[in-house]
Amino acid sequence: LCMKMINKFFLFILFFCFLDVKSQCNGSFQLCDKKYNEVAFLTTHNAFNSSEDNFQFPNQTYNILNQLNAGVRGLMIDVYDNNGTPMVYHSFSILGSIPFQDILNDIKSFLDLNTNEIVTLILECYIDANSVENVLQQSLLNNYLYSKDSQSNWATLDEMITSNKRLIIFSDQNDASSSQSWYHYVWDYAVETHFSVSDINDFSCEYNRGDSINDLFIFNHFLTDDLFGYGLYNESLSVNSNPFFINRVTSCWQSKNKFPNFLTVDFVELGDAQTVVNQINDMNTNINESFSSFEKILIDVKDILGRSITSSSHNRVVFRIYNDGSVSKQLNVN
Numbered sequence: 001l002c003m004k005m006i007n008k009f010f011l012f013i014l015f016f017c018f019l020d021v022k023s024q025c026n027g028s029f030q031l032c033d034k035k036y037n038e039v040a041f042l043t044t045h046n047a048f049n050s051s052e053d054n055f056q057f058p059n060q061t062y063n064i065l066n067q068l069n070a071g072v073r074g075l076m077i078d079v080y081d082n083n084g085t086p087m088v089y090h091s092f093s094i095l096g097s098i099p100f101q102d103i104l105n106d107i108k109s110f111l112d113l114n115t116n117e118i119v120t121l122i123l124e125c126y127i128d129a130n131s132v133e134n135v136l137q138q139s140l141l142n143n144y145l146y147s148k149d150s151q152s153n154w155a156t157l158d159e160m161i162t163s164n165k166r167l168i169i170f171s172d173q174n175d176a177s178s179s180q181s182w183y184h185y186v187w188d189y190a191v192e193t194h195f196s197v198s199d200i201n202d203f204s205c206e207y208n209r210g211d212s213i214n215d216l217f218i219f220n221h222f223l224t225d226d227l228f229g230y231g232l233y234n235e236s237l238s239v240n241s242n243p244f245f246i247n248r249v250t251s252c253w254q255s256k257n258k259f260p261n262f263l264t265v266d267f268v269e270l271g272d273a274q275t276v277v278n279q280i281n282d283m284n285t286n287i288n289e290s291f292s293s294f295e296k297i298l299i300d301v302k303d304i305l306g307r308s309i310t311s312s313s314h315n316r317v318v319f320r321i322y323n324d325g326s327v328s329k330q331l332n333v334n
Contacts (some may be wrong), residue, residue, distance in 0.1 A: 025157035036154040037215040040280040043074030043262040055096030057230035065106040104139035145182035192218035198226035205252035219260035231266035240271025
């Protein structure tokens with residue numbers, strides 16, 4: 001009798017653990033009822049261009065499979081033709097290249113093992129849609145492909161998971177045939193911020209490619225060398241860290257009244273990128289309540305020479321710096 005009770009207890013626990021896993025969408029319960037365009041995804045710029053895969057002048061440290069395992073759900077990938085073989089590299093293959101199929105094989109393995117996860121590819125394509133379809137077929141990814149009808153709403157994450165259509169592909173080439181509804185021309189669906197920024201002071205919320213009325217917002221948040229476009233590792237730590245990162249995202253979200261979907265970074269392991277994505281998803285229920293509840297916090301006090309000082313310093317002008325990016329000037333006297 002005692003053994004029967006123990007066995008029932010463990011079956012009970014396993015049952016609820018199973019339910020618990022199956023009720024999550026991209027690792028969160030609260031995202032299941034959200035439409036695809038209502039969710040923020042951690043995204044990597046030039047995701048393939050990693051030091052782990054021996055690329056020179058990389059934008060990432062981890063390879064794509066390790067990025068996916070670390071929480072990345074959006075991948076920006078450049079695809080070229082190399083004598084009939086789709087290859088992935090950044091401008092010059094001599095700096096490193098990988099067969100596109102190898103990357104797709106890794107994505108297939110990840111999707112097979114992680115049945116509640118949704119992955120997005122944003123392709124910069126120098127091959128045609130038929131070539132992309134061929135390599136997808138070779139990688140056995142066809143059954144995962146999601147197709148968005150231009151006249152319908154985006155599915156919820158739960159609907160995409162239930163139907164097992166968990167791979168979304170966008171491309172900057174508009175050459176899909178009528179039978180390739182899964183091949184979405186990105187600028188019919190998304191708008192982006194500028195992607196060519198080399199100094200942290202030059203970030204803005206202004207739109208670049210795409211129409212502002214499109215459903216999706218690609219929020220480019222990385223610094224690259226202004227000549228060759230490779231990632232700036234040391235600067236990425238500052239760019240990816242809070243409060244700078246969350247302040248920029250919330251400021252642009254509020255000023256443009258547009259929810260940021262693809263928070264795109266270099267060297268994703270640096271700073272607080274995953275934390276920011278989680279925060280944005282937590283805030284997306286009601287934008288007005290979200291911003292009214294975003295607490296303004298004093299993060300630094302500096303003198304006129306830019307030196308950090310204590311807020312209690314007397315007989316001097318000080319500048320009080322807050323986490324929302326605002327600065328107030330104050331004269332401290334005895």
